Amino acid sequence: xxxxxxxxxxxxxxxxxxxxxxxxxxxxxxxxxxxxxxxxxxxxxxxxxxxxxxxxxxxxxxxxxxxxxxxxxxxxxxxxxxxxxxxxxxxxxxxxxxxxxxxxxxxxxxxxxxxxxxxxxxxxxxxxxxxxxxxxxxxxxxxxxxxxxxxxxxxxxxxxxxxxxxxxxxxxxxxxxxxxxxxxxxxxxxxxxxxxxxxxxxxxxxxxxxxxxxxxxxxxxxxxxxxxxxxxxxxxxxxxxxxxxxxxxxxxxxxxxxxxxxxxxxxxxxxxxxxxxxxxxxxxxxxxxxxxxxxxxxxxxxxxxxxxxxxxxxxxxxxxxxxxxxxxxxxxxxxxxxxxxxxxxxxxxxxxxxxxxxxxxxxxxxxxxxxxxxxxxxxxxxxxxxxxxxxxxxxxxxxxxxxxxxxxxxxxxxxxxxxxxxxxxxxxxxxxxxxxxxxxxxxxxxxxxxxxxxxxxxxxxxxxxxxxxxxxxx
Amino acid sequence: xxxxxxxxxxxxxxxxxxxxxxxxxxxxxxxxxxxxxxxxxxxxxxxxxxxxxxxxxxxxxxxxxxxxxxxxxxxxxxxxxxxxxxxxxxxxxxxxxxxxxxxxxxxxxxxxxxxxxxxxxxxxxxxxxxxxxxxxxxxxxxxxxxxxxxxxxxxxxxxxxxxxxxxxxxxxxxxxxxxxxxxxxxxxxxxxxxxxxxxxxxxxxxxxxxxxxxxxxxxxxxxxxxxxxxxxxxxxxxxxxxxxxxxxxxxxxxxxxxxxxxxxxxxxxxxxxxxxxxxxxxxxxxxxxxxxxxxxxxxxxxxxxxxxxxxxxxxxxxxxxxxxxxxxxxxxxxxxxxxxxxxxxxxxxxxxxxxxxxxxxxxxxxxxxxxxxxxxxxxxxxxxxxxxxxxxxxxxxxxxxxxxxxxxxxxxxxxxxxxxxxxxxxxxxxxxxxxxxxxxxxxxxxxxxxxxxxxxxxxxxxxxxxxxxxxxx
Numbered sequence: 031x032x033x034x035x036x037x038x039x040x041x042x043x044x045x046x047x048x049x050x051x052x053x054x055x056x057x058x059x060x061x062x063x064x065x066x067x068x069x070x071x072x073x074x075x076x077x078x079x080x081x082x083x084x085x086x087x088x089x090x091x092x093x094x095x096x097x098x099x100x101x102x103x104x105x106x107x108x109x110x111x112x113x114x115x116x117x118x119x120x121x122x123x124x125x126x127x128x129x130x131x132x133x134x135x136x137x138x139x140x141x142x143x144x145x146x147x148x149x150x151x152x153x154x155x156x157x158x159x160x161x162x163x164x165x166x167x168x169x170x171x172x173x174x175x176x177x178x179x180x181x182x183x184x185x186x187x188x189x190x191x192x193x194x195x196x197x198x199x200x201x202x203x204x205x206x207x208x209x210x211x212x213x214x215x216x217x218x219x220x221x222x223x224x225x226x227x228x229x230x231x232x233x234x235x236x237x238x239x240x241x242x243x244x245x246x247x248x249x250x251x252x253x254x255x256x257x258x259x260x261x262x263x264x265x266x267x268x269x270x271x272x273x274x275x276x277x278x279x280x281x282x283x284x285x286x287x288x289x290x291x292x293x294x295x296x297x298x299x300x301x302x303x304x305x306x307x308x309x310x311x312x313x314x315x316x317x318x319x320x321x322x323x324x325x326x327x328x329x330x331x332x333x334x335x336x337x338x339x340x341x342x343x344x345x346x347x348x349x350x351x352x353x354x355x356x357x358x359x360x361x362x363x364x365x366x367x368x369x370x371x372x373x374x375x376x377x378x379x380x381x382x383x384x385x386x387x388x389x390x391x392x393x394x395x396x397x398x399x400x401x402x403x404x405x406x407x408x409x410x411x412x413x414x415x416x417x418x419x420x421x422x423x424x425x426x427x428x429x430x431x432x433x434x435x436x437x438x439x440x441x442x443x444x445x446x447x448x449x450x451x452x453x454x455x456x457x458x459x460x461x462x463x464x465x466x467x468x469x470x471x472x473x474x475x476x477x478x479x480x481x482x483x484x485x486x487x488x489x490x491x492x493x494x495x496x497x498x499x500x501x502x503x504x
Numbered sequence: 505x506x507x508x509x510x511x512x513x514x515x516x517x518x519x520x521x522x523x524x525x526x527x528x529x530x531x532x533x534x535x536x537x538x539x540x541x542x543x544x545x546x547x548x549x550x551x552x553x554x555x556x557x558x559x560x561x562x563x564x565x566x567x568x569x570x571x572x573x574x575x576x577x578x579x580x581x582x583x584x585x586x587x588x589x590x591x592x593x594x595x596x597x598x599x600x601x602x603x604x605x606x607x608x609x610x611x612x613x614x615x616x617x618x619x620x621x622x623x624x625x626x627x628x629x630x631x632x633x634x635x636x637x638x639x640x641x642x643x644x645x646x647x648x649x650x651x652x653x654x655x656x657x658x659x660x661x662x663x664x665x666x667x668x669x670x671x672x673x674x675x676x677x678x679x680x681x682x683x684x685x686x687x688x689x690x691x692x693x694x695x696x697x698x699x700x701x702x703x704x705x706x707x708x709x710x711x712x713x714x715x716x717x718x719x720x721x722x723x724x725x726x727x728x729x730x731x732x733x734x735x736x737x738x739x740x741x742x743x744x745x746x747x748x749x750x751x752x753x754x755x756x757x758x759x760x761x762x763x764x765x766x767x768x769x770x771x772x773x774x775x776x777x778x779x780x781x782x783x784x785x786x787x788x789x790x791x792x793x794x795x796x797x798x799x800x801x802x803x804x805x806x807x808x809x810x811x812x813x814x815x816x817x818x819x820x821x822x823x824x825x826x827x828x829x830x831x832x833x834x835x836x837x838x839x840x841x842x843x844x845x846x847x848x849x850x851x852x853x854x855x856x857x858x859x860x861x862x863x864x865x866x867x868x869x870x871x872x873x874x875x876x877x878x879x880x881x882x883x884x885x886x887x888x889x890x891x892x893x894x895x896x897x898x899x900x901x902x903x904x905x906x907x908x909x910x911x912x913x914x915x916x917x918x919x920x921x922x923x924x925x926x927x928x929x930x931x932x933x934x935x936x937x938x939x940x941x942x943x944x945x946x947x948x949x950x951x952x953x954x955x956x957x958x959x960x961x962x963x964x965x966x967x968x969x970x971x972x973x974x975x976x977x
Contacts, residue, residue, distance in 0.1 A: 072603050076822045078596070078704040079583045079605060081737050110818050112864070116837050121821030168837065176826075304864035306873060309708035309815055311738050 036234045036271075038264040039241055040200045041192035044207060045185050046217045047155065047225040048091045054154045054184035055082030055124065062223050066177035074182035076119030081310050088184035089131075091216040092152045093316060093324050095186050096132030098214045098331055099147045105315045106131045106151075108308040113301045117157035117176050125153035125187075127305045131314060137190075137210070138333060139202045140355060146191030152314075155183040186216070192231065192241065197260035201253045204228055209332040209359050221252055232260055233277070234267045242267070243277040247291055249284045259284040263291050335363050342367065342376040350377070353384040360389035368396035374403035382406075386420045394423035402431040409490045415440045440488065448481075448489055452497045455480045467502050474498060508574045508668045508722040512615070515573030518562055522555035522573030526617055529575040533619070533666045541633075541641045542660035544580050545588055546620035551575070554617045561615070568615035571729055576611055577661035577670030580621035581628055582713070583702040584608055591704050592626040592636035592654075595823045595848025597830045605702020606737070607671060607713050607730040614729040622670060623657025626850045627820065628678055628706040630654050631922045634913055635852045643686060645948055649906040652682030652922075655716070659686040662716045669717050669726055673703055675710045676808050677901075677926025680938035684901035684951025687940045688716050689968065691723045692926075694958045695933035696741035698727070699734030705819040707812035708739075710930040720939065720968040724748035727961075741959070751962035752969040757790030759966065760894040766801040767899020767925045767953065775900045775950050778941050782952045783898055785974030786967065794894050800886035803879050804928040809920060810863045810876035811931075816853075817860030823848060855916065884932040891957040896967055900925055901938040901951035925953060935961035939968045941975050 053060050056073035072080040096103045109127035135147030158180045163172030188207065194200045208226060212219040219226055233244035247263055250256045267277050282291040330338075339354045340346050357363050362383045370376045382403060387393055394402070402423070406416035415435065422434045455477060456463045466473040474495060481494045514520045530548070537543050561568040578584065581591045583601035590596050608618060625635035633640045633656030641656040643649040644664040651660045655672025659682035662670050672679040674692035683690020691714045698713045705711060715726040727748055734740045763783050768776050783793050825831035825844030832843035849857070863872035890897065902922055912919040929936040935958070938951035952971060956963040 072601070075827060077583075077601065077603070077828070078589070078591070078599075078822070079581075079601065079702040080603075081701050083736060083738050112818050112821060114821065114824060114838070114841055116824075116826045119822065119827060121824055122818050174837070302866045304818070304861065304866075304869075306814060306818070306864055306869075309739075310705075 033234075033264060033268055035236060036264070036268050037195055037237050038197070038260065039192050039233045039235060039244070040194035040196075040260055041231040041244075042190045042194070042200060042203060043229040043231070044188045044204065045227040046095070046188065046211055046219075048088050048184040048186060049215070049217050050085055050087045050091065050184055052085060052087075053182040054085050054088050054152070055182055058182065060183050061179070062225070064179055066175075066179060069179045070181070074119070075178050076121075082124060082308075084311060084314065085184060088152065089314065089316065090324060091184070091214075092131055092150070092186050093321060094214040094328060095188070095211060095216050096135065096150050097321070097325050097328060098210050099132065099135035099137060099150060099188070101132035101135035101147060101150055103132055103316060103321050105129070105313065107313040108152075108311045109305045110308050112304040115156070116174060117159045117178075117181070119157065119178060119181055123154060123156065124308055124311070126151035131316075137203065137206055139199065139206050140333075140336070140351065141199075141202065143193070143199060145193040145203055148189040148191055150186050150188045153185050153187060155180050155185050157181040192233075197257035197264075200230060200260050201257040204253060204256060205359070206332065212361075213329055213332055213335075215329070224251075227251075228256055230256065230260055230263075232263045232267070234264050234271070242271075243279050245277065245279065245291075246281045247284050248281060248294065251286070255284055255286055258289060259291060262289065266291065332358050338367060339363055339376070339380060342370050343380060345377065350380070353380050356384040360384075360387075362387055362389055362393070365393060365396055365399060369400035369403060372397055372400035374400040375407050378403050378407055382416070382420060386417055388424060392424050392427050394420065394427045398423050398428060398431055405431060405435065409493050411435060411440060412490045448485070448493060449497060451481055451484050451489070452477075452494065452501070455484060456501060466498070506668055507719050508571060508717065508725055509719070511574045511668055512570060512572045512725075515558065515562065515615075516567060520573075521562075522558040522568075522615075522617060523552065525573050526551055526555040526575055526619065529619055529667055532664070536644075536664055537666070539642065539647065540644060540660050540664055541623055541639055542657045542664060542666060543577065543620045544590060544592075544623050544638055544657065547584070547587055547618065550587065551617050551619045554612060558615050558617065569729075570614050570725060571611060572615035574616045574669060575619045575667045576616045577620065577622045577658050577667045578608060578618050579624055579655050579658045579670070579672045581624060581673060581704040581706075582608060582671060583704070584618065584621070587621065589621065589704065590638070591628070592624045592633075592638060593848065593850065593853070594637045595830045595844070596828075597848070599829045601702075603702065606699035606734045608702065610730050611671075616669075616729070619667060622655070622661050625654035625656070626853050627704070627816070628654040628673055628675055628711075629816070629852050629856055631677070631681055631919050632907070632909075632912070633657065634909065635850055637850055640909060643906050645687065646906070649908055649948065650685065652685035652902075652906060654678040654682075656682050658716050659683055659688055659690070662686070662688055662718060669715055669722060671713055671726075671730070672716055673706075673711055673713050674926075674930065675706050675712075675812060676930050677923040679714045679716065680901050680926050680936060680951065680953060681923060683716055683938045684940070684953075685906035685949065687943075687949030688718060689720050689723050689940065689972075690714070690716050690938045690951070691727065691964065692929065692936050693727060693731060694741075694935040694961050695930075696739050697731045697745065697935070697959075697961065699730075699737045699740050701734055701736040705815075707815040708819060709815060710808075710812055712930070720937075720965055720972050721749065721752045723937070723968075724752055724965050745959070746962035748962055748965050751965035754966045755789060756786050756966055756970050759786075759791045759896065759963070760794055761786050761791045761967070762794050762796045762890060762894035762897045764801070764890075764897045764899045764955075765795070765797040766799060767897065767955075770924065771900040771903045772905070772944070774944050775903070775905070778950045779898065779900050779952050782941050782971050782974070785971060786898070789970045789974070791967075796890060796894065798886050798890050800883050801928045804883055804931055805920060805924055807876040807879035807883065807931060808923075808927045809859065810872050811880065813856040813860030814863045814873050814876075815860065817857045817864065820849075820853065820857055852916070880931045883928050887928065887932050887934065887955075888957070895956075895960075896963045897955040898967075899953050899955070901953040902926075905944045905946070905948035905950060929955055932958065934958045935964055937964040937968050939971045941971060
């Protein structure tokens with residue numbers, strides 16, 4: 031299998047659950063993980079005579095998403111998408127069709143690629159089916175259980191243009207999109223809980239040829255699955271073409287364990303959705319004033335937040351950009367900026383924030399974080415010691431790092447003590463010193479180890495090296 | 505026969521009790537309901553509890569509301585908590601809604617006493633009640649004749665004297681046509697004036713709840729209770745309606761009445777004659793009569809029979825055997841859906857689901873549903889233009905008086921034509937009223953129809969009250 035001579039064309043459809051208190055068309059709680067069928071009412075189980083009423087907060091979130099994706103926010107309406115499925119209580123889904131709320135947007139990926147956003151429209155989620163027995167799919171199941179807690183949860187479906195060319199790029203797109211959606215407060219972005227669900231449209235072609243026939247891959251529950259599935263699917267299509275076969279336009283299912291996509295074709299898929307305007311709702315016509323109010327209240331977006339850190343550090347090599355992206359994704363950038371303004375070296379603060387701080391747990395105060403970074407930079411703490419202090423700060427975020435260092439026995443050796451210890455180690459290991467002095471740099475680690483042993487780990491590795499080099503050149 | 509006004513006045517003043525009125529109602533029902541099949545279900549316990557509550561309020565020296573102790577029949581497509589709601593269909597077998605329709609809540613809050621659920625054509629699709637899965641209702645004026653439909657049971661319940669008031673729903677004439685056939689006042693409010701929350705949908709953009717009464721003033725009284733904005737219905741209009749009761753006493757002096765040829769042509773000669781007499785009564789009361797034609801109204805029937813079935817095909821998808829009502833077990837879900845729907849729906853409902861599904865299908869949408877929506881706009885525009893010249897329109901409610909059982913069952917088109925004059929109002933979302941205006945030579949009631957521009961339903965009550973007084977002379 032090889033992609034030689036081909037390029038992959040990828041467009042993504044991302045369903046994002048909105049983090050509203052209540053559902054899209056009723057007052058039921060919008061919550062993940064509650065006891066099944068407890069957050070339900072006549073509206074969201076589609077009882078006869080019930081009617082939908084649009085949740086204004088969901089519209090506000092959807093507009094925030096549209097604005098953050100540089101879309102035009104437009105006069106729109108809802109349509110019914112008609113098809114039979116047991117977890118869809120009305121046997122139609124209220125969605126948007128030819129007049130979506132948001133259209134014609136863009137996302138700029140960290141590598142500078144601009145991906146077009148075709149539309150970002152509102153719709154309601156379905157219930158959640160669990161099929162017992164058989165393969166776990168509806169066909170051949172012994173019984174199906176349906177939880178309607180999810181039925182009517184507000185979704186925004188974000189459809190991209192076919193502007194991506196690799197699994198890595200698709201992954202970067204979803205990561206960036208997720209960061210934007212989380213930043214505007216519209217979603218928690220938890221892919222593993224299904225609050226972001228991705229379908230990928232994949233085709234291959236020889237550069238310059240028209241687009242090939244595409245397949246849609248479903249069940250992509252993580253960034254890793256997304257990238258793997260796209261890479262697998264592109265290779266599969268190239269193999270088909272090279273073997274003289276035609277690609278069949280179809281929906282395919284990603285099997286994470288087997289690492290392959292499989293056909294989902296079945297007769298139910300030959301659906302004619304018979305879209306028509308939802309007569310139980312009035313058009314969705316947000317006023318220009320409301321749109322501007324939402325726009326002016328938008329928080330800083332991930333790209334701008336990353337640029338702030340790049341500016342602080344003054345360095346944009348790839349490793350630094352990756353660390354910065356991690357810090358912004360985990361919402362740690364405000365802490366870093368504050369620590370830097372309190373005197374912490376920005377590069378070190380970003381590195382420690384990306385690698386040592388637990389964004390889900392308790393974070394150190396900016397002051398404590400800044401002090402720890404400063405202590406490490408000045409040599410008062412070794413890297414290992416600084417990490418231990420940060421770990422301790424997650425228990426007592428406001429504690430003084432100096433006190434923590436002392437309580438952990440990290441009191442700094444005086445320069446004289448260290449200097450004396452280095453001299454003692456040199457005289458005790460004459461042969462090794464001769465080789466080091468003769469240019470065998472590998473022996474630096476040997477001496478550091480000895481000094482560490484002699485000081486019970488309290489020495490700063492960098493300080494030891496500089497003393498060794500002084501002795502060697504002196 | 506007593507009116508809702510009289511009952512409420514006597515109960516509020518303590519001259520009688522709600523329980524007494526209710527027991528009289530139950531007695532009348534017990535005597536003749538088996539023959540007439542107006543009620544499908546009687547809520548003896550709930551009604552007695554409601555009546556007792558009203559009496560307690562009176563005894564405590566407080567006011568139970570404008571409909572104190574008035575027994576009311578509720579069309580069986582309106583949800584009442586814990587009470588079977590069948591829509592005249594086997595597919596809702598055993599279903600008891602866990603909630604109550606807004607209109608019924610409002611009736612209860614005004615002191616009314618819902619006594620039970622009335623018969624209808626299945627899912628309100630029909631003009632005779634012959635499509636009810638529970639047998640047709642019979643016209644009390646001649647039991648060999650249909651009462652009209654779809655709200656036939658509600659019409660019979662009032663015409664037979666079981667209750668002074670009942671609620672129906674009107675999608676293409678389902679209140680006005682049976683009101684005309686049974687000699688009652690039947691009023692379809694402007695779309696959005698009365699909440700649809702809890703009304704089982706047939707065609708969402710056309711459905712509207714309204715009353716059957718024996719007097720125009722009672723129709724105003726009931727509508728003032730059930731009408732008004734409901735946040736649970738997104739298509740519900742803001743408040744700001746004129747006082748309909750006051751309009752009943754306003755007279756018609758200076759009002760311009762359009763006698764509309766297209767709401768007469770094709771009607772029986774004696775019906776046309778009655779409409780002309782009605783025009784004369786209005787003229788004598790100071791109205792100006794203008795002859796006019798709105799040829800676009802003739803397009804209404806075709807547009808209606810695409811739009812209503814299209815919406816119905818979607819609204820009725822939820823009867824799939826999964827969550828409530830009938831389920832015919834099969835090996836897998838898709839087969840269960842098909843078996844349930846095949847067994848649960850009657851022939852007319854299936855016909856309309858198929859019509860509607862076809863009209864919305866890829867490749868046919870523009871030619872059918874899309875074209876019908878344009879026609880709907882054309883009719884609305886034509887009516888708007890007419891209302892630049894006149895204040896209301898006058899015509900027949902139905903082309904014929906009540907027909908016999910089986911007369912039109914074999915030919916759906918002839919059945920559909922009985923709604924020819926009522927359909928345009930629904931398409932435009934306007935209000936309209938049928939007022940009884942004498943009988944045919946064979947003794948069957950004839951209804952005269954009044955149409956008004958949207959949200960000017962007060963004019964219907966002005967005109968209706970004058971006609972009611974005029975025919976009594």
